[in-house]
Amino acid sequence: MTRPIVLEICAGGGGQATGLEAAGFELAAAVDIDREACETLRHNRPHWNVIEKSVAEINGKDFRGIDLFAGGVPCPPFSIAGKQLGYQDERDLFPEALRLIGEARPRAVLLENVPGFASEKFSEYRRNLVRKFDRMGYAVQWRVINACWFGVPQLRPRFVLVAFQRSFPDSFQWPEPSGQLPPSVGDTLIDLMSSRDWKGAEKWRQKAAGIAPTLVGGSKKHGGPDLGPTRARKQWAAIGVDGLGLANEPPGREHPIHHIPRLTVRMAARIQGFPDSWLFCGGKTAAYRQVGNALPPNVAFAVGNAIKSVFLGKTERARRLQIPLFEMAH
Numbered sequence: 001m002t003r004p005i006v007l008e009i010c011a012g013g014g015g016q017a018t019g020l021e022a023a024g025f026e027l028a029a030a031v032d033i034d035r036e037a038c039e040t041l042r043h044n045r046p047h048w049n050v051i052e053k054s055v056a057e058i059n060g061k062d063f064r065g066i067d068l069f070a071g072g073v074p075c076p077p078f079s080i081a082g083k084q085l086g087y088q089d090e091r092d093l094f095p096e097a098l099r100l101i102g103e104a105r106p107r108a109v110l111l112e113n114v115p116g117f118a119s120e121k122f123s124e125y126r127r128n129l130v131r132k133f134d135r136m137g138y139a140v141q142w143r144v145i146n147a148c149w150f151g152v153p154q155l156r157p158r159f160v161l162v163a164f165q166r167s168f169p170d171s172f173q174w175p176e177p178s179g180q181l182p183p184s185v186g187d188t189l190i191d192l193m194s195s196r197d198w199k200g201a202e203k204w205r206q207k208a209a210g211i212a213p214t215l216v217g218g219s220k221k222h223g224g225p226d227l228g229p230t231r232a233r234k235q236w237a238a239i240g241v242d243g244l245g246l247a248n249e250p251p252g253r254e255h256p257i258h259h260i261p262r263l264t265v266r267m268a269a270r271i272q273g274f275p276d277s278w279l280f281c282g283g284k285t286a287a288y289r290q291v292g293n294a295l296p297p298n299v300a301f302a303v304g305n306a307i308k309s310v311f312l313g314k315t316e317r318a319r320r321l322q323i324p325l326f327e328m329a330h
Contacts (some may be wrong), residue, residue: 005065006069014037032050032054036280040287044279047315057095069306073113074092094111097148106308112299143174145303150175150302151180152182152210152296185239185271189263213227215291241260246264
């Protein structure tokens, strides 16, 4: 078959789009309202159709016949770091996503959000969401998937919803953990941390022996160029990272050996699973927000590949992913 076609909303810095691209999908359009994020997408993929508009301005009928509708709708309405207002939060775009799905009638749907959306607090919201899908003729499954299962050096659980028209196919199999431990933060970043001859780099690598806590990108209303709230910053400190801000460049020769370094945007992007070739546009805060709010490409690849297998008619259980899609450069 020809490459399946995907429309993605809330595309952000491109984590989900690049993962789906690697899984064999062709992008009909990537939609986002954020100027810097759209610049990032255009810079890295000049051939993509990037639409810089609000989701509310998009007509799903323009995309009738697509195979997959995908998106990472804004997470603040359901995040434990926010007020968890759900449907009362103006940033809740699930209603707009449902409108577009009803208009575009894709064969399948892939939506992701924070793991808080799977909590008891939002059980009624989820039930209503599933009922609305059912009325449109879609069968739904969802689960929480952790990025560290697929080689990402980060504890990053995400709520992932998959839906298919009419009935959920028996041939769909949720991707399983790779069976391999992800690399440590130290091993992932040692080349970057030592790139300006910091004498403490090797000692830092040994301290940074675990994987990272969840990167928190924040929103335009809240959040800045730091690695998250107080609890997260303590977790970063435990592996030798100063989470109070981001650095403009790696530590240099003059950096004290025992001084805890900060991450650069490029370091954060590598922890998120982006290839080093993927460049982020905008200032430090805007660039980090794109990184921190992204779905790791490895996760998008794994789920996208499972969906594509259904399109291809494969009924055998997919093999476990043995190697991360985007290997970390060392």
